[in-house]
Amino acid sequence: MNTVQERTYWNNIDENYKNYPKLTSNTDCDVVVVGGGISGALTTYYLSQYKLNTVLIEKSKIGQGSTLLSSGILKPYFDKSINDLSKLIGENHAERAFKLCLKSIDDIENILSNIHKDCGFEKTKDSHALLDPFRFCHAILKTAASKGALIYENTSLLSFDYAPDKIRVNAGDFHITCKKIVFTAGQSALKLIKDEIVKYRPSVTIVTNKLDKVDGAAQKCMCFKPNDLYYNIRVAYGNRILAQAYGTDDEQSLTASRIIDDLKSMFPDIKNITADYIWKCSYPETKDSLPYIGTYTSLPNCYFNLGLGGNGETLAAYGAQIIKDLILYESNPDAEIFSFNR
Numbered sequence: 001m002n003t004v005q006e007r008t009y010w011n012n013i014d015e016n017y018k019n020y021p022k023l024t025s026n027t028d029c030d031v032v033v034v035g036g037g038i039s040g041a042l043t044t045y046y047l048s049q050y051k052l053n054t055v056l057i058e059k060s061k062i063g064q065g066s067t068l069l070s071s072g073i074l075k076p077y078f079d080k081s082i083n084d085l086s087k088l089i090g091e092n093h094a095e096r097a098f099k100l101c102l103k104s105i106d107d108i109e110n111i112l113s114n115i116h117k118d119c120g121f122e123k124t125k126d127s128h129a130l131l132d133p134f135r136f137c138h139a140i141l142k143t144a145a146s147k148g149a150l151i152y153e154n155t156s157l158l159s160f161d162y163a164p165d166k167i168r169v170n171a172g173d174f175h176i177t178c179k180k181i182v183f184t185a186g187q188s189a190l191k192l193i194k195d196e197i198v199k200y201r202p203s204v205t206i207v208t209n210k211l212d213k214v215d216g217a218a219q220k221c222m223c224f225k226p227n228d229l230y231y232n233i234r235v236a237y238g239n240r241i242l243a244q245a246y247g248t249d250d251e252q253s254l255t256a257s258r259i260i261d262d263l264k265s266m267f268p269d270i271k272n273i274t275a276d277y278i279w280k281c282s283y284p285e286t287k288d289s290l291p292y293i294g295t296y297t298s299l300p301n302c303y304f305n306l307g308l309g310g311n312g313e314t315l316a317a318y319g320a321q322i323i324k325d326l327i328l329y330e331s332n333p334d335a336e337i338f339s340f341n342r
Helices: 040-049 082-089 091-115 131-145 186-190 256-266 314-329
Strands: 001-005 029-033 054-057 149-153 161-162 165-169 176-179 178-182 198-208 221-224 229-234 241-245 275-286 292-295 302-308
Touching: 029 040, 029 176, 029 198, 040 054, 040 131, 040 178, 040 275, 040 314, 054 131, 054 176, 091 131, 131 149, 131 186, 131 198, 149 292, 165 178, 178 314, 198 256, 229 256, 241 256, 256 314, 275 292, 302 314
Parallel strands: 029 054, 029 178, 054 149, 178 302
Antiparallel strands: 001 275, 161 165, 165 176, 198 241, 198 275, 221 229, 229 241, 292 302
């Protein structure tokens, strides 16, 4: 995502998180995971569970990229309806994709239960789920590290070279020799893809001041279109409201003041709404609203778990399982749905 961060929310309320070292020596492993956001963390988690020697590298800090821009809402659907999606990828694949949204939410819930972490996870009555994405990212990487995964911050993949039966990942003064690479950082990974598979669209998110009450927000999570904009709205820690607006190419109409005015109209019983946190970004939208997961023909032994599209973050958990299956068994029954060849 291309980002303008005035002041993001999740990293300001989650302060006691672990800092990881920079790569300071050459090393070997089975798999290098590139990207320390939710997709990278989940991929590393699943690979480490299956005893694959895994190294994750992140060019800045864990959870500091697109993870910070997340609403923390996991949706059980895509931006396109099942009928519209059926016209693009077929009825069977469309129905399966929607079922996998629900499965992925269940998988995230099960992960948190297994590692005995909360991370603000909560299912709503309409099958959505809420979580703290930054805390979640750190929690599952802590578990992956306990299983032997190595995690390096401030370590960039500058290039990679093929050799017989291995790949050399060049990361500045040092390198990592591996068998497979998994790319999960969307913006940098897209530079490797020859085709134009995304369109960037603007979005603005605010988190309000602490409110006396949020009773007017009848549900803890709402995703709907009350006017010309789409909104993702949820209750956040400390009686705050997080509101994310998108759905137009007109950046001039996406302002914090516009969002505040809309919130006042939606919730007239809530008084004195202001914005304590504001951030803008350009998010990648795919032609069918599905993420891209799997292999790419011109890059052997490279895999992609790219949380793109209208619900890529939710599907990152199942995407990580697809990647694990492709690496271990060279197949997954659902890989075709999210492939680059669809």
